[in-house]
Amino acid sequence: MTAYEKPALAIAEIEEVLRAQMGAGVREITPMSGGNLSSVFSFVHEGKGYVIKFSDMAGAYETDRYISNLLTSQGIPFPRFLGQGKVGHLGYVIIEQIDGxxxxxxxxxxxxxxxxxxxxxxxxxxxxxxxxxxxxxxxxxxxxxxxxxxxxxxxxxxxxxxxxxxxxxxxxxxxxxxxxxxxxxxxxxxxxxxxxxxxxxxxxxxxxxxxxxxxxxxxxxxxxxxxxxxxxxxxxxxxxxxxxxxxxxxxxxxxxxxxxxxxxxxxxxxxxxxxxxxxxxxxxxxxxxxxxxxxxxxxxxxxxxxxx
Missing domain, CATH: 3.90.1200.10 (Aminoglycoside phosphotransferase (APH), C-terminal lobe)
Known part of the structure; x- marks a missing residue:
C-alpha cells in the first residue's frame, strides 16, 4: 500500500471554481502548507481573506456547515463557513481565513x-x-x-x-x-x-x-x-x-x-x-x-x- 497523496489542482481549475462561487475579483490564490488529506489554498476577494480546501475523500466537508455554525455561534474562534460543492470527483469547502x-x-x-x-x-x-x-x-x-x-x-x-x-x-x-x-x-x-x-x-x-x-x-x-x-x-x-x-x-x-x-x-x-x-x-x-x-x-x- 503506497502512501496517500492528496489531490493536485492547477490554479486555473481553482479560479474557475471560485469564479462560479464568488463571482469576479478573486485574487492571490496561494497554496498553503499543512492539510495531510486536503489540498488547501488561500485567496483574497473584496479585500478579505478566504480559504478553499479540496479533498477526494468520500463525504468530505459534509458536516462543515453544521460544525462551523455550532462553534462560531458560541464564540469559539473557528472559521466561518461560506460555501461548498463538487468539481469532478473532488469535494471542496470555502471558509473565512483567520489571521495568524x-x-x-x-x-x-x-x-x-x-x-x-x-x-x-x-x-x-x-x-x-x-x-x-x-x-x-x-x-x-x-x-x-x-x-x-x-x-x-x-x-x-x-x-x-x-x-x-x-x-x-x-x-x-x-x-x-x-x-x-x-x-x-x-x-x-x-x-x-x-x-x-x-x-x-x-x-x-x-x-x-x-x-x-x-x-x-x-x-x-x-x-x-x-x-x-x-x-x-x-x-x-x-x-x-x-x-x-x-x-x-x-x-x-x-x-x-x-x-x-x-x-x-x-x-x-x-x-x-x-x-x-x-x-x-x-x-x-x-x-x-x-x-x-x-x-x-x-x-x-x-x-x-x-x-x-
Whole structure:
C-alpha cells in the first residue's frame, strides 16, 4: 500500500471554481502548507481573506456547515463557513481565513506563554452546548452522532471491514508497512479496558487539536481550524494536544486550569489513558500508511509504556 497523496489542482481549475462561487475579483490564490488529506489554498476577494480546501475523500466537508455554525455561534474562534460543492470527483469547502500562522511556527517559549490561553479556548470548545442532538462519534450533517454508544464508535473505527473511506483495506498495512499486528492487538485490548471510563461522557471533540491546526500571531491564539470532529470524552483532545506538545507539561497546565475553573473531572487518569490509546492507535496506522516511520516508532513506544 503506497502512501496517500492528496489531490493536485492547477490554479486555473481553482479560479474557475471560485469564479462560479464568488463571482469576479478573486485574487492571490496561494497554496498553503499543512492539510495531510486536503489540498488547501488561500485567496483574497473584496479585500478579505478566504480559504478553499479540496479533498477526494468520500463525504468530505459534509458536516462543515453544521460544525462551523455550532462553534462560531458560541464564540469559539473557528472559521466561518461560506460555501461548498463538487468539481469532478473532488469535494471542496470555502471558509473565512483567520489571521495568524501555525502555532507550530512559534518558538517553544512562545508556545509555553500561549498554552494557558489555548487551554481556556479548548475548554470552552469542549463544553459548547450540543442542543437536542444525540449519539456518539462522527458528527452527521444533522448534528447527531453516528453511533449509539462510545464503544460502538471505537469498535467501528478499528474494524477491518472499511469501504469507501481513507481506511479501506487498511489491514493490508500489517503486511506492507511497519504496522505490527501484535502491538496493535495489545493496544486494542488496553483500549477496551479503559474505554469504559470514557463511555459515559458526551461532549464536543475537535479530534485533531495540534499546533498545525492552532493559529497564533506569536503572542495570542487567534483561532482553531479543521478537526475530525466527534461527540465523546473531551479528554481525547487533551491526549492529542499533550502528545503533540510533549515536554511542555500540557496535562499539568490543563488540570490546574480545570481546578481553577471549578470543573470536576472524575476518573481523570483512567479516561486519559483511554484517550491516549484511542488516538495513539489511530496514529499508528496513519503514520504507517503515510510512511512516517519515526512518528510510528515514538507513538508505539509511548503506548506500550503506558499503564506500567
Amino acid at each position: 500562522g501555525n502555532l507550530a511556527d512559534c518558538s517553544t517559549e512562545q508556545q509555553i506563554l500561549q498554552l494557558p490561553e489555548l487551554i481556556r479556548i479548548l475548554t470552552r470548545l469542549n463544553h459548547v452546548e450540543l442542543g437536542a442532538t444525540i449519539g456518539y462519534g462522527w458528527i452527521k450533517p444533522t448534528g447527531d452522532g453516528t453511533y449509539n454508544t462510545w464503544k460502538d464508535y471505537l469498535v467501528d473505527v478499528f474494524t477491518e471491514d472499511q469501504t469507501g473511506n481513507f481506511w479501506e483495506n487498511w489491514y493490508d498495512l500489517f503486511q506492507t508497512t511497519c504496522l505490527e499486528k501484535e502491538v496493535f492487538d495489545e493496544c486494542y485490548s488496553r483500549l477496551m479496558t479503559y474505554s469504559v471510563y470514557n463511555e459515559p461522557h458526551r461532549h464536543f471533540i475537535h479530534g485533531d487539536v495540534h499546533q498545525w491546526n492552532i493559529l497564533s500571531d506569536g503572542k495570542r491564539i487567534t483561532g482553531i481550524i479543521d478537526g475530525n470532529c466527534a461527540y465523546g470524552d473531551f479528554l481525547v483532545d487533551l491526549a492529542i494536544l499533550d502528545r503533540h506538545m510533549a515536554g511542555l507539561e500540557v496535562v499539568e497546565a490543563y488540570q490546574a486550569y480545570q481546578e481553577q475553573a471549578g470543573i470536576l473531572i472524575p476518573d481523570f487518569n483512567e479516561r486519559l489513558l483511554g484517550a491516549y490509546y484511542f488516538k495513539g492507535m489511530d496514529g499508528l496506522r496513519f503514520y504507517a500508511k503515510m510512511g512516517w516511520n519515526d512518528a510510528y516508532q515514538s507513538t508505539r513506544d509511548f503506548l506500550l509504556n503506558l499503564s506500567k
